[in-house]
Amino acid sequence: MQCQLSAHDDAEHYGLLSDAGPYGTALWLRWSGSTxxxxxxxxxxxxxxxxxxxxxxxxxxxHPERHTWQDAREEVAYTD
Incomplete structure (x- = not known):
């Protein structure tokens, strides 16, 4: 599993397991270090x-650091 947070130095990492929980919540896997x-x-x-x-x-x-929409690349429109 890959950490979903933007680049960070924090020892805690989070990966989304499921967003099918109660309204307004999600199940995350939280880990620190390798064990x-x-x-x-x-x-x-x-x-x-x-x-x-x-x-x-x-x-x-x-969550620490940036929001997901802040990390998204901007779309560039090309016209002929």
């Missing part, structure tokens, strides 16, 4: 981008 891992049910991050078509963050509330 300790366990499930964690965490509330969804409530932050969304601004603008005409806001995009919600796909991580959990209180």
């Amino acid at each position: 300790e891992a366990g499930p964690a049910t965490l509330p969804d991050c409530p932050v969304a981008s601004s603008g005409r078509d806001p995009e919600g963050c796909c991580l959990f509330a209180g």
